Amino acid sequence: xxxxxxxxxxxxxxxxxxxxxxxxxxxxxxxxxxxxxxxxxxxxxxxxxxxxxxxxxxxxxxxxxxxxxxxxxxxxxxxxxxxxxxxxxxxxxxxxxxxxxxxxxxxxxxxxxxxxx
Amino acid sequence: xxxxxxxxxxxxxxxxxxxxxxxxxxxxxxxxxxxxxxxxxxxxxxxxxxxxxxxxxxxxxxxxxxxxxxxxxxxxxxxxxxxxxxxxxxxxxxxxxxxxxxxxxxxxxxx
Numbered sequence: 723x724x725x726x727x728x729x730x731x732x733x734x735x736x737x738x739x740x741x742x743x744x745x746x747x748x749x750x751x752x753x754x755x756x757x758x759x760x761x762x763x764x765x766x767x768x769x770x771x772x773x774x775x776x777x778x779x780x781x782x783x784x785x786x787x788x789x790x791x792x793x794x795x796x797x798x799x800x801x802x803x804x805x806x807x808x809x810x811x812x813x814x815x816x817x818x819x820x821x822x823x824x825x826x827x828x829x830x831x832x833x834x835x836x837x838x839x
Numbered sequence: 840x841x842x843x844x845x846x847x848x849x850x851x852x853x854x855x856x857x858x859x860x861x862x863x864x865x866x867x868x869x870x871x872x873x874x875x876x877x878x879x880x881x882x883x884x885x886x887x888x889x890x891x892x893x894x895x896x897x898x899x900x901x902x903x904x905x906x907x908x909x910x911x912x913x914x915x916x917x918x919x920x921x922x923x924x925x926x927x928x929x930x931x932x933x934x935x936x937x938x939x940x941x942x943x944x945x946x947x948x949x950x
Binding site: 755757764766767770777778780806814821826827828829830831832833 | 849864871873877881883884885888927930937938939940941942
């Protein structure tokens with residue numbers, strides 16, 4: 723079956739602009755989470771959505787937001803971009819633990835690499 | 840902050856077993872140990888997880904000490920394609936989507 727799909731794969735923005743990233747989870751997965759990866763901070767949790775509701779949120783400013791649609795696809799938005807927002811943004815989907823047979827495994831996409839100039 | 844401690848890097852000869860240690864001395868009774876790896880420029884990939892018992896799958900084995908304060912991931916026959924950053928994570932399964940990644944271990948498999 724198809725994996726997690728993220729678009730766009732690469733993008734360049736300038737400071738002050740905003741960006742929207744898209745994530746299509748694996749079919750049947752209802753949970754989508756987002757992570758930011760930078761060389762300095764490593765992989766950091768942004769937020770997680772289930773059934774169109776944000777369930778968990780990491781320690782990021784309000785400029786970072788997200789949403790999930792009824793088909794489980796998710797988008798994240800970063801407004802008023804700063805140079806430090808340059809990063810690889812990873813989306814992951816999963817079944818909901820602890821259903822029988824569910825490992826709680828996250829399936830990650832290839833990421834969207836954002837460069838802010 | 841990550842609840843685990845891992846060596847920064849390790850080398851392994853191709854074909855030999857790679858043993859990656861992880862210390863998680865503050866793990867709580869209902870937290871699982873997860874292992875993920877990230878090959879350069881790709882998203883992290885799940886390897887294995889466990890609670891108390893040792894676990895094995897087609898990719899690796901996970902050995903958890905009886906007191907659960909540490910574990911070892913074993914890649915039985917490492918190949919060059921196993922060169923990656925390996926992350927050891929402890930997490931409640933019901934919050935499995937919120938993983939706290941540390942710096943991980945850079946494993947270099949050499950021919």
